[in-house]
Amino acid sequence: MTGQAARRRSAYPYALYLPAAVVFLVIFLVPTVMAFYFALTRWTLFDSTFVGLDNFRDFLAEQNLRVGFVNTLVYAVLTSGLKVVLGLLLGVLLTSKLRLRGFLRSVVFFPTLVSTVAVGITFSMLLKPQTGLVNQALALVGIDGRDWLGDAATALLSVALVDVWKGVGLATVIYIAGIMSIPTEFYQAVAVDGGSAWHRFRHITLPLSWPATYSVIILSFIGGLRSFDLIWTMTRGGPGFTSDTIASIIYKQYQAGFFGLSTAGNVLLFLIVTAIAVPLNHYLGKRQVAM
Amino acid sequence: MKTSHRTMGAALTVLTIAALTSCGSGSDAGPSADGTVTLKFLVDNSQATVSTAKALTDAFMRADPTIKIETEIRPGGSEGDNIIKTRLSTGDMSDVFWYNSGSLLQALNPGQTLVDLTGDPALANVQKDFLPVVSQDGKAYGVPAGTAMGGGILYNRKVYDKLGLEVPKTWADFMANNDKIKAAGIAPVISTFKDTWTSQLFVLGDYYNVQAAAPAFAQDYTANKAKFATTPAARAGFDHLAEVHAKGLLQEGFGSATADQGMKLLVEGKGAHYPMLSAQVPPLVATTPAAATDIGFFGIPGADAAKNGATLWEPAGVYIPKTTEKLDAAKKFLAFVASPAAAEAMNKAVQPAGPYRIEGAKLPDDAIQVAKDLQTYVDEGRTAPALEFVSPVKGPSLEQITVAVGSGLTTPEEGAAQYDKDVEKQAKQLGLAGW
Secondary structure (H helix, E strand, O other): OHHHHHHHHOOOOHHHHHHHHHHHHHHHHHHHHHHHHHOOEEEOOOOEEEOOOHHHHHHHOOOOHHHHHHHHHHHHHHHHHHHHHHHHHHHHHHHOOOOOHHHHHHHHHHHHHOOHHHHHHHHHHHOOOOOOHHHHHHHHOOOOOOOOOOOOOOHHHHHHHHHHHHHHHHHHHHHHHHHHOOOHHHHHHHHHOOOOHHHHHHHHHHHHOHHHHHHHHHHHHHHHHOOOHHHHHHOOOOOOOOOOOHHHHHHHHHHOOOHHHHHHHHHHHHHHHHHHHHHHHHHHHHHHHHO | OHHHHHHHHHHHHHHHHHHHHOOOOOOOOOOOOOOOEEEEEEEEOOHHHHHHHHHHHHHHHHHOOOEEEEEEEEOOHHHHHHHHHHHHHOOOOOOEEEEOOOHHHHOOOHHHHEOOOOOOHHHOOEOHHHHHHHEEOOEEOEEEEOOOEEEEEEEEHHHHHHHOOOOOOEHHHHHHHHHHHHHOOOEEEOOOOOOHHHHHHHHHOOHHHHHHHOOOHHHHHHOOOOOOOOOHHHHHHHHHHHHHHHOOOEOOOHHHOOHHHHHHHHHOOOEEEEEEEHHHOHHHHOOOOHHHHHEEEEOOOEOOHHHOOEEEEOOEEEEOEOOOOOHHHHHHHHHHHOOHHHHHHHHHHOOOOOOOOEOOOOOOOOOOHHHHHHHHHHHOOOEEEOHHHHOOOOOOOHHHHHHHHHOOOOOHHHHHHHHHHHHHHHHHHHOOOOO
C-alpha cells in the first residue's frame, strides 16, 4: 500500500531521475566533498600529504588577500548598484511609448549575448592608451585620456564599468518584465488624482517593481562576488595586484601548482559567498512578502 | 507496466555508466599495418618552439621513415604547466614532450613520472654541464631542445651608433646612456607590463651580478638562509626596476603594452633598451630582417665593471613519460634531437638565439647579432645560469611584484620582502627541507 501511495505521489518513475542524479553525484557532489578533503592536504596532483589546517592559515596570510577582498566587495557593490539604477531607468524608458522600442530593447540586450572573454578582449583594444578608440574619441574633445587598464587608479573601475555595460541588458529585461506586470489601474488612479509623471514613477513603478530589483541585486551581487572572467581577460589582476579579486588570487595559486592551497581558498570563497548571499536573500525576500 | 519501468531503469543505468566511462579511452598502441610507429610530440605554442619542433620532426622523419611524429600544441606559461602536470598524473601524456628544464622540471616529480635516461646512448652528444638542469637525485631525464638564451638587455644598435654610445659595463654607465637617449627623444627603456612575465628580467637577468658578489647565494637561498630583501646584491634588481620608472625612462603606455609591441618599438628605434630574453629576436627576423643585425645583446650591468657578465637560460628539454608504449622509437627521436644533425636542421628553420648544448653543434655563419653577442660572453667564460637552474625555489608571484615595483606602486624594499614571502609559500608547498 505504502509503495503504491509513494508511486502515485511521484509524477514519473524514479528511473527517469537516475541520469540526472548520477551526473549530479559524480560531477558535482563527489568533487565538492573531495574539495573539502584536499583543502586539508599539500597536493601536487601526483600525491597528497595531509597537513591539517595549514593551507587555510597560509591562504589567510596571503599578502594580497586584503586588497583582493576589498576589491571583490567594491566590484560587487559597484556593479550591482549601477545595474539596478541603469536597469530601472532603461526599463522605464523601454516600456514607454517609443517609436523604435523593439529595436532599442534588442540593442540594450545585445551585449548580454556576447561571450565575456570576447567582450574583455574587445574592450582591452578599445581602451589602449594611444591607439584605442576611447582615447582617440576623448582627444577629439580635447581630453587627454589615460592608460585605463595599465594604471592602478583606473584598472578596477574600468573593468567594473565594462561589466555593467555587459550586464545591464539582463537587468533591463528583468525590469521591463517587472514594470509590465504592474496593473494599469494604479496608473489610472494616479492620473485621476492629478499626479505627475514623477508621482507615477515614485509611488507606483518604483515600489511595485521591487521583485525585479530583488532579482537584479541578488543575481549581480553574487555574480560580482565571484567575478573572474572579465577581470582575468582585461587586467589579470594587475597592474601588480591592484585589481585582484578573491577568485583571481585563487586562480593564480592554482596556476602556480598549489592545488591544496587554492582548494582551501575555494572552500573559503564558498563559505563567504554563502555567508553574504543567504542573509541577503532572506532579508530581501522578507521585504518582498511584506509588499 | 512494472517490468517495463524496471527494464527502462536498467537500460538508463547502463547508458549513463557507459556515457560517464567512455571518455578517456581510445589511444591505439602498437605499430600499424605497414610497420610504421607514430609518436605524439607535445610542444608549447610559442612561435620559436613550433618552428623548431617542425624542423626537428621533419628532419627526423626523413632520416628514419619507419617512425612518424604528430605534433600537438599546448599553451605556454603556468596554464601549460598545469596541462603537463594533469596529463602526467592521469597517465595521458604524449609519447615525447617539450618542457622547461630547471626548477619547473623538478615540480613534475620526474623520478615517478619520467623515463630515466642516465647512461642511455640518447645522451651521448649532450654537453655534460647541461645535465644537472634535467636531473633530479643524480638521474638525467631529458635532452636539450633548441639553444640556450641570454636574459639581459636587448638594445638597438642603430640608436647607439647615431648617439655615439658604448655598451655599458656598469649600472651607472647604463643610466648615463639612458639620459642621453632620453634627451634625443627616444624612450630609453621599454617595458611591457601587460605581458607580466616580461617585467621580471631586471631581477632574474641580474643573477650573474648576484653570484659574482655573493657566490654562496643560491645554496643559502635554497636552504632558507639568504633572502632577497637582506642581500644587497640580490635586492639590486628590484632597485633598478624602481629607478628606471622613477626617473621617467619608460615609454608611454608601458602598463598595457605587450611583448610583441615592445619588440616592435625596439626594432623601429622608438625605444633603445628592452630587458628581455634573446629568444624573442629570432621569430622576428622572418618579418623584419633588420632585427637580425640591428638588435644586439648585453648582460644587465652591475656595480663593478671588472665583474661584468651575462645571465644564461638553459635550453628546454625533451622528455619521455613512463606511460609511453613506444619507448624505443621515443629514445631514437631523443637521440636525434641531441645530435649535430638536429642542430643543422634547426639552424635552417629558426635562427638560434644562443649557443647549443650539443657536442659538435655550431652556430651558422650568418647567426643573428644577439646570438653572436651572447657567444662572446660564453667564449670568455662570463656567464652564469639563471637562479631557477641552480635552485628549485622560485616564487610564482614574482611577475606581479615586479610589475608593482616597476610601476612605482610598491617600493623595492617592500617588493623584495614580498617576494621572499612568496618564495616561502612555494617552498612550503613543495615540502622542501628547512622551511
